[in-house]
Amino acid sequence: MPWSVVNDGDGMPRIILTEPSGSSAEVLLYGGQVVSWKNDRREELLFMSSKAVLKPPKAIRGGIPICFPQFGNLGSLEQHGFARNRLWAMDSCASPLPPPKNQSTIDLILKSQEEDIKTWPRSEVRVEGLETLDYFDNLIKRERFTEQADAITFDGEVDRVYLSTPGKIAIIDHEKKRTLVLRKEGLPDAALWNPWDKKAKALPDFGDEDFQVMLCLDSAAVENPITLKPSEEWMGRQELSTVLSSYFSGQLDPRQVLAGK
Numbered sequence: 001m002p003w004s005v006v007n008d009g010d011g012m013p014r015i016i017l018t019e020p021s022g023s024s025a026e027v028l029l030y031g032g033q034v035v036s037w038k039n040d041r042r043e044e045l046l047f048m049s050s051k052a053v054l055k056p057p058k059a060i061r062g063g064i065p066i067c068f069p070q071f072g073n074l075g076s077l078e079q080h081g082f083a084r085n086r087l088w089a090m091d092s093c094a095s096p097l098p099p100p101k102n103q104s105t106i107d108l109i110l111k112s113q114e115e116d117i118k119t120w121p122r123s124e125v126r127v128e129g130l131e132t133l134d135y136f137d138n139l140i141k142r143e144r145f146t147e148q149a150d151a152i153t154f155d156g157e158v159d160r161v162y163l164s165t166p167g168k169i170a171i172i173d174h175e176k177k178r179t180l181v182l183r184k185e186g187l188p189d190a191a192l193w194n195p196w197d198k199k200a201k202a203l204p205d206f207g208d209e210d211f212q213v214m215l216c217l218d219s220a221a222v223e224n225p226i227t228l229k230p231s232e233e234w235m236g237r238q239e240l241s242t243v244l245s246s247y248f249s250g251q252l253d254p255r256q257v258l259a260g261k
Ligand SMILES: O=P(O)(O)OC[C@H]1O[C@H](O)[C@H](O)[C@@H](O)[C@@H]1O
Pocket: 059, 072, 079, 080
């Protein structure tokens, strides 16, 4: 029997995973928290407070809590984020993780709740094609950094100029299930901007909540400005298009993005 679900006295579902060796683990849907892990000698390996309260509304003291989307008070949300104070659900969809080697597993999912979307707004949008590039950060005195993320997502103010970008950059909106592609020529750089909440409030002609439904991606020539001599010509162009829905489900192939295909 890989796992079973029991209800605690107060109705909190608890999933018990067992191994033929006798080792076991227990996970509560409350917080998605592992509250017990026993070895094959049935010895408890996790600490649980003797005063732990295994039900809402407070976080459970002990076991393996999930601190998300922030750790401690490093953010605007409650201590360690909301994930450990929510009821998770069993996820019936296939796990994106590699299959375990004959071990008991259970996939849990934390679905977005309206209250969390309000306090932790995410526009579910990513920009692909700027990964690994250098950029000037206009928020840090135009200092030069190298992008470390696989794709750019937004969880705060962004004001950057990415340098020598590929000719194609994609904006993928998972929520609206649409992808926009920016193709450009003659404009090597790309500016990316979202003012986020505080700056949005400070801009007189920008709605307080508008930052949740926009991002600004400009084709640009910033690092090496284009200077024309009299009667010299220069051409720059950008083209915006939508692409097929098959792009929604997966990522764009980064090699193809870099090749501008
Ligand atoms: O009391 P909690 O919110 O569960 O946090 C318990 C502890 O978690 C982490 O280890 C933090 O670094 C500590 O500062 C915090 O006291």
